Amino acid sequence: MKKHIADFTVVDKKNHGQHYFILRLQSSEPLPEILPGQFVEVEVPDNKEVFLRRPISIHDVDYNDRTISLLVQIVGKGTATLSKLDTGRMLNLVFPLGNGFSLLGDKPLLVGGGAGLAPLLYTARKYSEKGIRPTVLLGGRTAELIPVKDEFKAYGEVFFATEDGSLGEKGLVTQHPAFGLSYDHIIICGPTPMMKAVARHALQNGINCEVSLENTMACGVGACLCCVTKTDHGHRCVCKDGPVFNVKDMKEWAES
Amino acid sequence: MKKHIADFTVVDKKNHGQHYFILRLQSSEPLPEILPGQFVEVEVPDNKEVFLRRPISIHDVDYNDRTISLLVQIVGKGTATLSKLDTGRMLNLVFPLGNGFSLLGDKPLLVGGGAGLAPLLYTARKYSEKGIRPTVLLGGRTAELIPVKDEFKAYGEVFFATEDGSLGEKGLVTQHPAFGLSYDHIIICGPTPMMKAVARHALQNGINCEVSLENTMACGVGACLCCVTKTDHGHRCVCKDGPVFNVKDMKEWAES
Amino acid sequence: MLDVKIHNLSLKNPVLTASGTFGYGEEFADFIDLNRLGGIIVKGTTGSHREGNPYPRMAETPSGMLNAVGLQNGGVDKFCSSTYHRIADLDTNVIVNVSGSSIEEYCETAAKINDLEKIPAIELNISCPNVKKGGMGFGTNPQMAAQVVGEVRKIYHKTLIVKLTPNVTSIVDIAKAVEDAGADSVSLINTMLGMAVDVECRKPVLSTITGGLSGPAVKPVAVRMVWQVAKAVKIPVIGLGGIASANDALEFLMAGATAVQIGTANFLDPTVTIKVIDGLQDYLNRHNIKDINEIIGII
Amino acid sequence: MLDVKIHNLSLKNPVLTASGTFGYGEEFADFIDLNRLGGIIVKGTTGSHREGNPYPRMAETPSGMLNAVGLQNGGVDKFCSSTYHRIADLDTNVIVNVSGSSIEEYCETAAKINDLEKIPAIELNISCPNVKKGGMGFGTNPQMAAQVVGEVRKIYHKTLIVKLTPNVTSIVDIAKAVEDAGADSVSLINTMLGMAVDVECRKPVLSTITGGLSGPAVKPVAVRMVWQVAKAVKIPVIGLGGIASANDALEFLMAGATAVQIGTANFLDPTVTIKVIDGLQDYLNRHNIKDINEIIGII
Numbered sequence A, B: 001m002k003k004h005i006a007d008f009t010v011v012d013k014k015n016h017g018q019h020y021f022i023l024r025l026q027s028s029e030p031l032p033e034i035l036p037g038q039f040v041e042v043e044v045p046d047n048k049e050v051f052l053r054r055p056i057s058i059h060d061v062d063y064n065d066r067t068i069s070l071l072v073q074i075v076g077k078g079t080a081t082l083s084k085l086d087t088g089r090m091l092n093l094v095f096p097l098g099n100g101f102s103l104l105g106d107k108p109l110l111v112g113g114g115a116g117l118a119p120l121l122y123t124a125r126k127y128s129e130k131g132i133r134p135t136v137l138l139g140g141r142t143a144e145l146i147p148v149k150d151e152f153k154a155y156g157e158v159f160f161a162t163e164d165g166s167l168g169e170k171g172l173v174t175q176h177p178a179f180g181l182s183y184d185h186i187i188i189c190g191p192t193p194m195m196k197a198v199a200r201h202a203l204q205n206g207i208n209c210e211v212s213l214e215n216t217m218a219c220g221v222g223a224c225l226c227c228v229t230k231t232d233h234g235h236r237c238v239c240k241d242g243p244v245f246n247v248k249d250m251k252e253w254a255e256s
Numbered sequence C, D: 001m002l003d004v005k006i007h008n009l010s011l012k013n014p015v016l017t018a019s020g021t022f023g024y025g026e027e028f029a030d031f032i033d034l035n036r037l038g039g040i041i042v043k044g045t046t047g048s049h050r051e052g053n054p055y056p057r058m059a060e061t062p063s064g065m066l067n068a069v070g071l072q073n074g075g076v077d078k079f080c081s082s083t084y085h086r087i088a089d090l091d092t093n094v095i096v097n098v099s100g101s102s103i104e105e106y107c108e109t110a111a112k113i114n115d116l117e118k119i120p121a122i123e124l125n126i127s128c129p130n131v132k133k134g135g136m137g138f139g140t141n142p143q144m145a146a147q148v149v150g151e152v153r154k155i156y157h158k159t160l161i162v163k164l165t166p167n168v169t170s171i172v173d174i175a176k177a178v179e180d181a182g183a184d185s186v187s188l189i190n191t192m193l194g195m196a197v198d199v200e201c202r203k204p205v206l207s208t209i210t211g212g213l214s215g216p217a218v219k220p221v222a223v224r225m226v227w228q229v230a231k232a233v234k235i236p237v238i239g240l241g242g243i244a245s246a247n248d249a250l251e252f253l254m255a256g257a258t259a260v261q262i263g264t265a266n267f268l269d270p271t272v273t274i275k276v277i278d279g280l281q282d283y284l285n286r287h288n289i290k291d292i293n294e295i296i297g298i299i
């Protein structure tokens, strides 16, 4: 897949709770094909303390509108700067990067938490375009920390698990009744403990399962080897060989 | 004079030709007394390539309105960034810095060119508040490069000299008839060749004369010793001992 | 005219890519026409496969970054049997950065690369701060630097560029030593040894504690060293460290570099190399300079 | 609790100002309460009056600056007879940075400062890159460094801090040498030797061609050196180089610095020192740490 570098215009910005916002970015050119689970490297303007681009998953794509949406959690200086951009501003993106999810299975489960929800919306949509309604299981400490909820309902059946019980079942995603049902493919993106717990479950039960990892990056294109993760076959680049890895290659990681 | 650091709001921005603009900056606090010829050190926001503050003369002051005006020439990255600021933006200033002009004489001549006009407007006003109408002689290659013209007329008699004759007399300021009249004090701020020519004239004719210099600065407060100029008595800081120097201490400079 | 010469190497322009920051070129083929480059210096290649250091390997710093990749690469045999065939036919100079932990390893690797017809030069990396054995050790001591270069010189018969570390008291002493030992050119600088602390976690950011600093932050040090070395040696100097624009490249050229490399800036803008090449030509046009060689070492 | 000790020196907090960037303190008295500082290290003072280098002395660089001031100062006698009396009664540690071109000059100056009752310490600057004779020369060679420190130690009887240059292959060797020669503390880093070129004029920006790099750009190198030295010596280390925030200061403290100095950042924000002091206290409060000494050298 050819990678591009282009300026996008911020056409919309919406806060989702205190910690999250969604940027909708429009290209002047038609968008290339984008796979669910791929990401962009965004240049952070104006902030003198930010040197490198920041990797952000592609949350949704509208080919007609030529827009890409990003769901971003404010965690530091770069994401804070992005949260303050006015509509009309230009943002430079390198995209689409990484491998993306495989969209296998007839009965897939998508599990997400926090900013990890980001790539799952476009993934759910792609499944539904194939005629498959995935089960979507979203978790977080409280309802507030699940930034996107209803949007998933168009594409699949959605369940929630919150540690304080403020939305859906009380507890972790792995304790949710829907988690125990039978699936032939699991996709996870969320906090590392959540991903490892789900990965272990999938490995134990022989379910095909993909995780999307988030290491810090410099180049985003597989050139610098800064973003590696240890797989069962040695170091692999999260930006190029990932961000999506099949857990069958990540057994050591899942057990650690 | 106590120095301050404070945030100002950009309340107005006006372009003067292609290369100049005037920023009007408002303080939330009453302004301290500011002497004509003093300057501010302005923090340049947003531009990752600008590290240090930039020294800019105080063009005008309105104590009632709590505003300071800056007349800025776009010469590089910092001034270009300032030229793009929207009204409503905050700008951080360290001010007022330097010594300022002495406002001596009953028949003063103010000579300026280019961005060197900046400190002369407030200077002319201060003279006129003392009941003295200075002669103001402004020069430049063409009329376009004299960014402020009519504003001076409220405070004194104004003459122009342009090398292409597009405004006032054709030629250099030192060739202008008004230059040869008798004055008891000369103030100059402009390109170095202009300042040296005027300084030599003043020295030869025994006229008290002050120049305002523009060296690159780091601290602006006399701490780093980066901005020195060679005077007849050794190195002096332009930021603290200047920017205004009496040419009687700058004979070597004037002849060089 | 942007052509320059580094020993026997003809470059269509003085802009190369720095080892470890441009992969094998292929990673950037979507963004730019690789054939427009003066040269591509590929990732540091060692005698055998290396896994490199554990993650985290990167820390962002003011106008720069630290890396602790630790020479992860597939080894020279894999390069010769596979990567080489994918990139050998590019219409640019493909140069292999040869790294190692011992003189034997450097020599073995260099010998294998010597046999690759379409690799006109190697860059001997005696300056990597991110490996425990060898690496920077060779580059901080004139005698050791001369020894490894001397041995490699015996078995490597094309253009031999030696890459120097800035983490020394006198870069001139090292440069002269490797010149005397037979280097055809020196390139400088490799990264500066640095460190970053995560104050919330109260531990170093990098798995290796220290790492190599690169990016615009190091440019003033790099320009200074290029200027010092260019005055002291007769062989051509290749300058790098923080170049992100044509003006940055011009600083190095005027300070005495015959060519430059661009590293970290590729991460910020994958098309930066082409912008620098075009910017150099613009500068020549604007100043009515026919040949870029006229301004090389003008200071 | 922010109190720390450097040998016999009690600091109310670990934040000092770096020599040459804070004048004699007076220049910042309008902006901050000088008595809140852990200490003020005044401009480099030499045996006699010095005019310093010609203008231009400064170049802006990515996240930093080059300076070539060249120790302009009124000389030690003027300091003792005039400046001293204006600042001696501040309720903070006023420390004199002693510079020179010969061992005799260092000793003469130190002896005169030794007689000033209210100056509890000197910082011996064997690391200035901006003077032709002496200066950095002493600081790049362990034997010479030990020699000058040994001689000054004989005649200086209060707290003797020695300031080291980063322009060396092994800062640890220099630090150990000056420790053995009697230093009570080392401070590091002084500026890194750098250069900038004005490509439009095709000449160096600085009158002296090269100058000293400071500011956030150098922070990773400074933190690394502080970490290396703090592990290698028993005397307290004072860390500096690019500190512009409490987090930056914490990096140095965790890497092993007992105190820190703030230099270039004073130019960007003349109130930065107070913000760092308050920020350190906030950090302690946020993390439930009683005494800042608990996190010093935690890495």
Ligand SMILES: Cc1cc2nc3c(=O)[nH]c(=O)nc-3n(C[C@H](O)[C@H](O)[C@H](O)COP(=O)(O)OP(=O)(O)OC[C@H]3O[C@@H](n4cnc5c(N)ncnc54)[C@H](O)[C@@H]3O)c2cc1C
Pocket (backbone or CB within 6 Å): A039, A050, A054, A055, A056, A057, A058, A070, A071, A072, A073, A074, A075, A076, A077, A078, A079, A080, A115, A118, A119, A213, A214, A215, A216, A217, A243
């Ligand atoms: C492939 C990929 C996809 C991602 N998708 C999303 C997404 O869709 N939405 C979203 O909100 N976040 C996403 N992230 C994480 C996002 O990149 C980081 O949160 C962001 O880079 C932090 O930048 P900052 O300047 O705000 O934080 P900083 O001020 O730089 O640091 C704050 C904290 O964030 C951590 N951090 C910094 N950079 C990264 C990085 N590149 N990756 C991971 N952690 C980092 C730091 O260790 C630190 O603890 C993704 C990361 C990757 C690798």
Ligand SMILES: Cc1cc2nc3c(=O)[nH]c(=O)nc-3n(C[C@H](O)[C@H](O)[C@H](O)COP(=O)(O)OP(=O)(O)OC[C@H]3O[C@@H](n4cnc5c(N)ncnc54)[C@H](O)[C@@H]3O)c2cc1C
Pocket (backbone or CB within 6 Å): B039, B050, B054, B055, B056, B057, B058, B070, B071, B072, B073, B074, B075, B076, B077, B078, B079, B080, B115, B118, B119, B213, B214, B215, B216, B217, B238, B243
């Ligand atoms: C006391 C004083 C008062 C000044 N008053 C005014 C004023 O009222 N209006 C105005 O337009 N300009 C004024 N200047 C000049 C102004 O400071 C510079 O034009 C400005 O700093 C350039 O910044 P830049 O980032 O745009 O240029 P850069 O991109 O940094 O450099 C562009 C060019 O400007 C020169 N330059 C950079 N910094 C300075 C500096 N601090 N002083 C002088 N030249 C510099 C460089 O050498 C270079 O040639 C004054 C300077 C001083 C010292």
Ligand SMILES: Cc1cc2nc3c(=O)[nH]c(=O)nc-3n(C[C@H](O)[C@H](O)[C@H](O)COP(=O)(O)O)c2cc1C
Pocket (backbone or CB within 6 Å): A224, A225, A226, C018, C019, C020, C021, C043, C044, C045, C067, C069, C071, C097, C099, C125, C128, C163, C189, C190, C191, C213, C214, C215, C216, C218, C240, C241, C242, C243, C261, C262, C263, C264, C265
């Ligand atoms: C991620 C990374 C990996 C690097 N790997 C190598 C390497 O394998 N061999 C080498 O000689 N230099 C390596 N370097 C150093 C660069 O080639 C270059 O010398 C240095 O980064 C300074 O240039 P820059 O500031 O333009 O990046 C690496 C640098 C980075 C940032």
Ligand SMILES: Cc1cc2nc3c(=O)[nH]c(=O)nc-3n(C[C@H](O)[C@H](O)[C@H](O)COP(=O)(O)O)c2cc1C
Pocket (backbone or CB within 6 Å): B224, B225, B226, D018, D019, D020, D021, D043, D044, D045, D067, D069, D071, D097, D099, D125, D128, D163, D189, D190, D191, D213, D214, D215, D216, D218, D240, D241, D242, D243, D261, D262, D263, D264, D265
């Ligand atoms: C303008 C300037 C002048 C300096 N003068 C001196 C000096 O006289 N003596 C000295 O030991 N260090 C001097 N230094 C070095 C600083 O004290 C400090 O070591 C260096 O700037 C690194 O710290 P920073 O990055 O916080 O500025 C000077 C630095 C600057 C920028």
Ligand code: FES
Pocket (backbone or CB within 6 Å): A216, A217, A218, A219, A220, A221, A222, A223, A224, A225, A226, A227, A228, A237, A238, A239, A240
């Ligand atoms: S970020 Fe450079 S290889 Fe992944």
Ligand code: FES
Pocket (backbone or CB within 6 Å): B216, B217, B218, B219, B220, B221, B222, B223, B224, B225, B226, B227, B228, B237, B238, B239, B240
């Ligand atoms: S700019 Fe620092 S002394 Fe003038």
